[in-house]
Amino acid sequence: MSQSILRSTETRNGLLLGAAVCIALLVVSGVFFLTRNQILDTQSTQLKSHLSQLLVKDSFNNEPSTDTVLISNTALGTNEPMRIYRARINDQPVAAVITAMTPAAYNGPISYLLGVSYSGDIIALRVTNHTETPGLGDDIEIRRSDWVRSFEQLNPTAMSESAWQVKKDGGQFDQFTGATITPRALVRSVHQVAHWFARNRDTLFSQNVSESE
Amino acid sequence: MSKELSTLQLAKDGLWTENPGLVKLLGLCPLLAISNTAINGLSLGIATLMTLVVSNTLVSACRSGIPKPIRIPLYVLIIASTVTVIELLMQAWLPQLFLTLGIFLPLIVTNCLILGRAEAFAVRHTIKMAIADALAMGMGFLVVLVLLGALRELIGQGTVLADAHFLFGEAARHWTLQVFSQQHGLLLALLPPGAFIGLGLLLAFKNNIDRLQQQEPKSNTAPITTNAQPDR
Numbered sequence: 001m002s003q004s005i006l007r008s009t010e011t012r013n014g015l016l017l018g019a020a021v022c023i024a025l026l027v028v029s030g031v032f033f034l035t036r037n038q039i040l041d042t043q044s045t046q047l048k049s050h051l052s053q054l055l056v057k058d059s060f061n062n063e064p065s066t067d068t069v070l071i072s073n074t075a076l077g078t079n080e081p082m083r084i085y086r087a088r089i090n091d092q093p094v095a096a097v098i099t100a101m102t103p104a105a106y107n108g109p110i111s112y113l114l115g116v117s118y119s120g121d122i123i124a125l126r127v128t129n130h131t132e133t134p135g136l137g138d139d140i141e142i143r144r145s146d147w148v149r150s151f152e153q154l155n156p157t158a159m160s161e162s163a164w165q166v167k168k169d170g171g172q173f174d175q176f177t178g179a180t181i182t183p184r185a186l187v188r189s190v191h192q193v194a195h196w197f198a199r200n201r202d203t204l205f206s207q208n209v210s211e212s213e
Numbered sequence: 214m215s216k217e218l219s220t221l222q223l224a225k226d227g228l229w230t231e232n233p234g235l236v237k238l239l240g241l242c243p244l245l246a247i248s249n250t251a252i253n254g255l256s257l258g259i260a261t262l263m264t265l266v267v268s269n270t271l272v273s274a275c276r277s278g279i280p281k282p283i284r285i286p287l288y289v290l291i292i293a294s295t296v297t298v299i300e301l302l303m304q305a306w307l308p309q310l311f312l313t314l315g316i317f318l319p320l321i322v323t324n325c326l327i328l329g330r331a332e333a334f335a336v337r338h339t340i341k342m343a344i345a346d347a348l349a350m351g352m353g354f355l356v357v358l359v360l361l362g363a364l365r366e367l368i369g370q371g372t373v374l375a376d377a378h379f380l381f382g383e384a385a386r387h388w389t390l391q392v393f394s395q396q397h398g399l400l401l402a403l404l405p406p407g408a409f410i411g412l413g414l415l416l417a418f419k420n421n422i423d424r425l426q427q428q429e430p431k432s433n434t435a436p437i438t439t440n441a442q443p444d445r
Contacts, residue, residue, distance in 0.1 A: 013283045020287055024294040031298045038305035046308060136400070 054115030227349025234357030254362030258355030
């Protein structure tokens with residue numbers, strides 16, 4: 001008899017736990033649906049503000065944040081598909097913002113966005129994610145240093161590879177005191193991405209918009 | 214009257230005698246990882262405080278209906294749901310902060326401080342008391358996070374309140390106080406070892422104050438009592 005009581009307590013506990021899970025699910029999914037639009041809005045505002053830093057203002061009249069393709073190519077520093085945002089004016093290609101990364105940094109990969117015009121001039125470069133040493137390698141962040149601006153207006157395809165290096169390697173880009181690996185990785189990666197873009201720009205601009213991930 | 218007294222006692226416990234960061238050493242992982250600036254510390258502190266208040270309230274409100282054998286899964290369910298809701302709200306309205314806190318926001322679930330307070334306090338006390346306890350313990354944790362963050366930030370990069378605009382909006386961008394140039398900062402303070410050393414210093418500081426307070430009344434009593442407790 002005591003066994004049947006035990007069993008009924010267990011059943012009751014199980015049912016109680018199940019009911020609690022259902023309530024928790026309801027609450028969490030309720031909040032998820034309430035905040036979903038706000039979260040999407042916030043994300044797209046953030047993306048647009050990022051893109052506006054990487055493109056010349058008023059040079060395009062499409063919406064680059066939705067005119068995107070997903071590309072897998074080792075030139076972008078990874079085998080994962082990377083997103084490329086396309087800016088056009090009256091359907092003519094103007095510029096692209098390329099998501100890329102370099103695995104050759106000091107402490108894990110550096111992800112960045114590269115704004116490059118159709119003719120190959122670099123518009124801007126912004127590092128989006130990195131784990132470089134704070135105080136040494138993090139001068140690649142725009143909020144810490146203007147170093148990433150030294151790429152602007154340059155055209156890697158019009159320059160010799162020996163000039164497109166950090167100063168220590170005989171090129172024109174500053175390295176940081178105590179940190180050469182970080183800027184070297186970024187300088188070489190930008191060169192590679194820009195050359196890849198120059199070779200593939202027509203295919204890139206003619207591709208259909210990729211479905212979201 | 215005794216209730217008011219015990220609220221005061223709770224506040225004292227949370228902020229000093231039983232401080233989760235300095236005495237119980239609960240939630241060390243987020244404490245050490247996110248305390249590299251005062252603002253990061255404050256953000257995680259607020260998120261933890263909110264979670265603690267909500268979870269303590271819910272646990273205390275359901276305490277008569279929580280059967281002992283399944284109490285731990287129920288606590289975890291309550292805490293995990295609370296954190297998920299806070300995470301969604303933060304992602305929607307404080308996206309910068311959401312990005313700064315990163316993985317440490319969902320990891321609040323695993324902060325044993327919250328589960329600990331549910332089991333040790335909330336399930337045995339009224340809602341009012343549980344909220345008071347959550348506020349006290351959460352504030353204690355928050356203060357340690359902010360202090361450690363400010364200390365590391367000052368030594369590491371010579372600033373106080375850097376990136377305040379992540380939490381307080383654009384107007385707070387100018388709150389940052391550059392005490393000395395970033396080049397003269399001691400990098401060690403920003404790296405993980407600096408977190409341990411900083412926490413160690415805070416611990417030593419607190420223990421020293423406690424010891425001094427203990428010694429004072431003893432100096433009035435017979436010297437035998439002092440000898441009975443050898444200096445450790």
